[in-house]
Amino acid sequence: MTKPIEGEKKVFMTGNEVVAWAALAAGAEIMYGYPITPQNEIMHYWTRMAPKYGRKFLQTEDEISAGFTCTGGVLAGKRAFTATAGPGNTLMQEPMSMAEMMRIPTVLIVCQRGGPSTATVIYSQQETTMTCYGGNGEGFRIVYSTATHQELFDYTIKAFNTAWKYRFPTFVLGDGYQSKMRESLSIYDPEARNIEMVRAEPYVVKGGVPGENRDPAHLRNTYNMEEELYEVIMDHAREYEKIAPEIIEYEEYECDDADVLLVAHGVVSRAAKGAVKELRQDGKKVGHFKPVTLRPFPEKELLERAKAAKQVIVIESAYGQLDKLVKSHLYGCSTPIAQYFRPGEGITIEEVVQETKKYL
Amino acid sequence: MSVQPQMPKSWRSETKPHKFCPGCGHPLILKALGEVIDELNIADRTVFGCDIGCSLLAWDFFNVDTIQTHHGRTTPVIVGLRRANENVIGIAYMGDGGGYAIGSQHLVNSAARDEKVFVLLANNTQYGMTGGQMAPTTLPGQKTETSPYGRDTELTGPPVQGPEMVAAISGENAYVARGTVGNVRQLKKFIKKAIQNVMEGRGFAFVEALSLCPTNWRTNAEDTWKFVEKDMATYFKVGEIKVPGEKKEG
Amino acid sequence: MAKGVKIALAGEGGQGVQSVAMILTEAAYAMGKEALYIPNFGVEQRGGVSVAFVQIDDEKIGSPKFKTADIVVALSDRAVRRTTMYCDQETLFFYDDNIEDVEEDLPKNSKKVVALPAIKVAKEELHPRVFNVVVMGAVIGATGVVTEEKAKEALESKLGYKFEQNPELREMNFKALQRGMEIVKEVM
Missing domain, CATH: 3.40.50.970 (Thiamin diphosphate (ThDP)-binding fold, Pyr/PP domains)
Incomplete structure (x- = not known):
């Protein structure tokens, strides 16, 4: 085929x-x-x-x-x-x-x-x-x-x-x-x-006869005891934390000397990037940080940039959903965080430029 | 010297004795199912899905690959699996709450799409695991935790006729029957025909089994059997309802 | 930085503004330019004003929508009222001169407001159904975002199967494109 x-x-x-x-x-x-x-x-x-x-x-x-x-x-x-x-x-x-x-x-x-x-x-x-x-x-x-x-x-x-x-x-x-x-x-x-696709494997009906030459797969999500559940969740947590550094992805645009750091994800980051481009032409020290993975979140990387900046602005087409993520990951960082929220509405380059100028 | 009761080969001895209450109907249904799995020699390609409710206690019951899912959602999990691997014999096992209330849309639509899966439903007229609340199948006047004065059909409607509903919506090739733990031989026959229907890729299969719950019914042995054989049988007619190309029994 | 072109096209359902946007951006893409087209697809798509947001640039395009357009084309009275919000002092505003009673609603602050005889030209010289191609010609004439040749190729790839059955249709569409480009020069 x-x-x-x-x-x-x-x-x-x-x-x-x-x-x-x-x-x-x-x-x-x-x-x-x-x-x-x-x-x-x-x-x-x-x-x-x-x-x-x-x-x-x-x-x-x-x-x-x-x-x-x-x-x-x-x-x-x-x-x-x-x-x-x-x-x-x-x-x-x-x-x-x-x-x-x-x-x-x-x-x-x-x-x-x-x-x-x-x-x-x-x-x-x-x-x-x-x-x-x-x-x-x-x-x-x-x-x-x-x-x-x-x-x-x-x-x-x-x-x-x-x-x-x-x-x-x-x-x-x-x-x-x-x-x-x-x-x-x-x-x-x-x-x-050269992208190799990871093989998919069955969880059930893997060949052989259960109980004869292999154990049956008994998959469940219900547990009787709180201790039992705790172990399962903690296993997941440890595994998740271990693999997080391999999965985390982000993009930085003109962040090196940025005094004002625009944080946006998804399609809004296009407006943030466009705004940075425009403001940089006027010599303004503005940069853009885009988390590509929201889970796991590029915490260390954002924290480093945020600490070096004088102002962080979170820009999103929601009323504080990215903002919550950002704040929880910037714990301990004293750089002020401002918000530009347009819940349910697209955000244009022009708006971001205008908003950013308030902090320059 | 004690004689061990005979256990189907597909039962997993390591997990016996099972976790159901004394006098529960589930082990009777699962024994019939286990014997059919043995007779058809299909343990290697069967996936048994169990719901939330007492049916979940069967999650490690069989020497068969098993997936315990969410309340009402066993049907779609098994449907999705069977769609992805047509060699699988998918069995979705649930109670009347899981099949007729929270998961009714899945039952109805899977039947309407003629999914090649077998849904086996234990009807004990109430929610067992959560402590005996009213279910769609609760009999008129029956007392439960949420109908403490007896089920008022003016307020809550009459008992749901599950197999009749499935028969009405499913295609020509569906197999639909209602058995009872009061006649395990017959129930087993229904289960076997149901599994054969999906094995042969003919069509959807559905069997409701009238079951027992002395714990929540608060009945002794005699009254338990009387309830299932007399009271329940008044509302729920036992027998085959839809048989592809064959004469019905019952 | 080369300044891209931002265009908002608006009309009644069936006037073909989405097709114009599609053909225009296909042509720009074929010329190796960056193009982005997003239809307004709210509940308005049923029986409301249909708006197409188009951006063509030499560089990667930023946000998919914009506050104000370089060119706004409004093809009905409702479209005029709906699109004045996309105008500023840089905007060229086109509307069809066949639309009545909209003088009050025309943008007051835009660079230029131009009445375009697209409906008239289509009806009198060609066929009413190539009206939107006349409009496309006008947009191309006013902006030069794509060449006439690429626009013809894009028309061909979109309507080629119809042209095969009726070669006259091809001629009519190409003529409509050309007339659009001409009338915009005449009225500006």
């Missing part, structure tokens, strides 16, 4: 199409999904292309089911994924908490829309907290926040590898803007870039 993408090629397409191509290129074998805007076209492109490459799709009755069937696909040893947004992400937190507890490497693409509730189908960064810490758990998840179509492609492929290598549920946090906008990027066969 031919590969979905041979080598590498330049394309101009929407973010939802990018995700479908990336999942195909990554060798994702099955997608489970339920319609919700602005995620729908991921399913549309997937269902058009997947059968040509022997891949499967199941449309479920809701996002709870999309998430749980996805865990089932993963337990069967397949690279399985799902995608959702907004209220769908809320429902998805139940299966994702099971994935967290049972170390099931699901991949979930989030196309953030306005919240709370139904809100808008357009855009926001209001699913940051939920994607990082949703469910009744500790947030032992890996969350990549993407800013460009190139990142959307790169990190969707990477999500499958990170998930299967470390066995924590992995999320690609995009948004409605990225879903619907068109821009250029390079799509590629991972092999062409």
Whole structure:
């Protein structure tokens, strides 16, 4: 069977199409999904292309089911994924908490829309907290926040590898803007870039007869005693902390001598970067720090930059979700932290320039 | 010299005695299931999913790969698994709360999509693990912790007819039956036909088993059997409801 | 730093503003430029004003939306009212001269407000359905963001299957493009 993408090629397409191509290129074998805007076209492109490459799709009755069937696909040893947004992400937190507890490497693409509730189908960064810490758990998840179509492609492929290598549920946090906008990027066969896909393995029906020549797999998420649960959680915590330095990713732009440090993630970092570019032309010492992984968070790296700056400004299309993350990781840093919050609304370069000037 | 009762080969002896209450119906259902797994020789390709509720106590019950999931969510986990690996015989095991209340959308839609999985549901007319609350299957007038004066059908509706509902929504090739722990031989036959239905990739399979809960019913042995064989049987008709291409029994 | 072009196109559903944005950005992409197009896709997409935000630049493009545009094109009365918010003193504001009773609503602060006879030209000289291509021609004429040749190629790749069935359609579209470029020069 031919590969979905041979080598590498330049394309101009929407973010939802990018995700479908990336999942195909990554060798994702099955997608489970339920319609919700602005995620729908991921399913549309997937269902058009997947059968040509022997891949499967199941449309479920809701996002709870999309998430749980996805865990089932993963337990069967397949690279399985799902995608959702907004209220769908809320429902998805139940299966994702099971994935967290049972170390099931699901991949979930989030196309953030306005919240709370139904809100808008357009855009926001209001699913940051939920994607990082949703469910009744500790947030032992890996969350990549993407800013460009190139990142959307790169990190969707990477999500499958990170998930299967470390066995924590992995999320690609995009948004409605990225879903619907068109821009250029390079799509590629991972092999062409020497990216080796981590093998997916079944958790059940692994060959042999349980009880005869192997033990049965008895997978659970329920525990009788608090001590038992404590041990399980602490194992997860130790493992998560151990692998965190290998997973953490961030991007710095003109940070070396920055007096004012703009912190933004996802699509908003494009505005922050644009603002830095503009202000630097006027000789202003402004820099931009973008956490790519929100879980685990690049704490040490941000702390170092924040300490060296005179002012930190957190910029986000939510009312303090990134701000909370940043503050919790900047404990002990005395640099003042200011905020620019536009919950549910896009942020432009012009606004960031204007806002930053207040602190220059 | 004591004689050990015969245990199905697919039961895991290391985890016996099991954790169910004395007089519980689950072990009877699981014995029938275990014997069918033995007879069909499918332990190597069976995945047994159990729900939250008393069914979760079966998480290490079998020498069969087992996944204990969330309340109501066993059906989608097993469906997702079977979709990803068609060689798997997927069994979703749950109680009436898991199947008819919190997970009813999954049961209904899996049946409607004709998923090739077997859903086995124990109906004991109330929520056992949480201490005996009213369930969709609670009988009219039955006292539970949340219907202390007896179930008022004016306020809470009549008992849910699960297999009838599944039969109504599923396709031609679905197998649907209601058995009872009062007739384990028959129940086992239903379970076997259900598993064969999914093994052969014919269609969805659903068996409800009328079960026992003396702990929450607060009944002695005699009243326990009377409740399942007389009271429950009044509302829940035992027998096959849908059999692909065959004459029904019961 | 080369200054990119920011364009907001607005019209009624069915007027084809999203197609114009798509073809325009495809053409720019084909020329090796950076292009970003994002449709307004709120509840307004059903029965409301349809807005397309387009950016074309030599460098990577920043935020997908913008406060104010270099060019705003409004094709209906509602579109005029909806898009004045994207105007500042740098904005060139185009609206179709066929739209009635909007004098009060036209932007007061923009660099220039230009009435474009796109509907008229399409109806009288070509066919009403190539109206949006006339508009695209006008945008290209006013900005020079893409060449006529690349615009034709983009039209061909988008509508080629229709052109195959009816070669006259190709001629009409190319003519519409050209007329758009001409009328914008005449009125400015």
